[in-house]
Structure formats: C-alpha cells, structure tokens
Amino acid sequence: MPAITPAPLRLAIIVGSTRDGRFAPTVAAWTRARAAERADLTVDVVDLVETPLPTVFPAFGQPPAPGTAESLAKVSPRLAAADAFVIVTPEYNHSFPAALKNAIDWHNPEWHAKPVGFVSYGGVSGGLRAVEQLRVVLAELHAVTVRDTVSFHGHWDKFDAEGDAVDPASNAAAKTMLDQLVWWAHALRDAKAVRPYAA
Structure with missing residues (x-):
C-alpha cells in the first residue's frame, strides 16, 4: 500500500x-525563496506595509473604529489559515517593530497551537534581541516558537545584488529552522485534528 x-x-x-x-x-x-524550494510548504507573504492594520484599539466594550473590519479582513483570514509562521523582523532599540506588535495584538486564536520561526536582521546583534522578546509575547498567545533562527548580523553586506545570501551557512540555517518548523506544524496540526486545542 503506498504511503x-x-x-x-x-x-x-x-x-x-x-x-x-x-x-x-x-x-x-x-x-520566501528558501521556503518555496520545499514541496511540503505553500507560502503566503503577509507584508504589513501592503496590509496596514489600525493602531488604535477600541475601549473595552466599545465598537472598533470605522474601517477596522475591512483592514482585518485583509490579514486575519490569512493568519487563521496558516499552519505555521515565519516572522521576518529587524531590531529597533533592542526590540521589535511597533507595527509587528500591533499585528500580533489584533489577533489571538489565529496563533493558538501553531509554530513560529524567525528570520532576523540588524547590526551587531543581528536582531536576536527582537527575537527573544517575541518569544515571550507569542508564548502568551499559545504559539510555539522553534529553537533555531536565521540571523543576519550587519545585514547590509550579507546579500548580493540578486538578493542571495553571500554566506552559504545562511541557507543551511534556513533549512534547519524550516525543518523544525515543519516538524512542529505537522505535530500540532495532527494533534488538533484529534483533539481541539483548549486555550
């Protein structure tokens, strides 16, 4: 019998x-190119410039501002449909961008029991301080962050004119991170098919 x-x-x-x-x-x-090389993944890029979200949250018990539902409709279903996430983030002032935190905060069940990997970039730290803080935030939302990350220290000279990483080790790091992400995504998807996750 075939597998x-x-x-x-x-x-x-x-x-x-x-x-x-x-x-x-x-x-x-x-x-995206690294993920697209894999037959076990389909990829959707959610760019927060192309899909901006409101920055003002409604007061408790109050309706959201006009246009909020329309903005969320361009992002929320895509996050809900995802089995796994990779967050591409720089490091700003030893942390992550406000727009990214805003996008995270507008959602809750979309993150539940799903794995998250990271590709970070920055100066000396390569964005790793942003990643460490994101791990804490995403744990609160019941997401599972994978151990290995991809980090570009001094990112300005880490890519050639075609957008390829100049250090082959970066491709190897991406494979490791994606391998872990895929393992967790299968494990969590299979588990939720048997027993719904209780947040």
Whole structure:
C-alpha cells in the first residue's frame, strides 16, 4: 500500500518592518525563496506595509473604529489559515517593530497551537534581541516558537545584488529552522485534528 503524502503545510511569512527605506523586502524575498524550494510548504507573504492594520484599539466594550473590519479582513483570514509562521523582523532599540506588535495584538486564536520561526536582521546583534522578546509575547498567545533562527548580523553586506545570501551557512540555517518548523506544524496540526486545542 503506498504511503499517504500529507497535504502541504500553509506557511505565512510576516514582514514585520514598515519603516521607510526598510531592508525587509530583501530578507523576506530570500526567506520566501528558501521556503518555496520545499514541496511540503505553500507560502503566503503577509507584508504589513501592503496590509496596514489600525493602531488604535477600541475601549473595552466599545465598537472598533470605522474601517477596522475591512483592514482585518485583509490579514486575519490569512493568519487563521496558516499552519505555521515565519516572522521576518529587524531590531529597533533592542526590540521589535511597533507595527509587528500591533499585528500580533489584533489577533489571538489565529496563533493558538501553531509554530513560529524567525528570520532576523540588524547590526551587531543581528536582531536576536527582537527575537527573544517575541518569544515571550507569542508564548502568551499559545504559539510555539522553534529553537533555531536565521540571523543576519550587519545585514547590509550579507546579500548580493540578486538578493542571495553571500554566506552559504545562511541557507543551511534556513533549512534547519524550516525543518523544525515543519516538524512542529505537522505535530500540532495532527494533534488538533484529534483533539481541539483548549486555550
């Protein structure tokens, strides 16, 4: 009897920087290319510049501002459909971008019992301080962050003119991170099919 091939996992890559002149598109495109090489993933890139969300939350018990539902409709179903996430983030002032935190905070069940990997970039730290803080935030939302990350220290000279990483070790790091992400995504998807997750 032939082995059953599981359906590809749906991966959402979230581009966390919205700053003018951002380097994020280069890192996100490289990340997407690494994920697209895999037959076990389908990829959706959620760029917070292209899908801005409201920055003002309604007071408790009050309706959201006009236009909120329309903005969320461009993002929320895509996060809900994802089996796993990769967050592409720079480091701003030893932390992560406000737009990324805003996108995280507008959602809750969309994160539950799903794995999250990270591709970070920055100066000396390579964005790792942003990643460590994101782990704490996402744990509160019942997400599972994978151990290994991809980090670009001094990112300005880490990509060539075509957008490829100049250090082959970066590709190896991406494979390790995605391998872990896929393992957790299958494990969690299979478990939720048997028993709904209780948040």
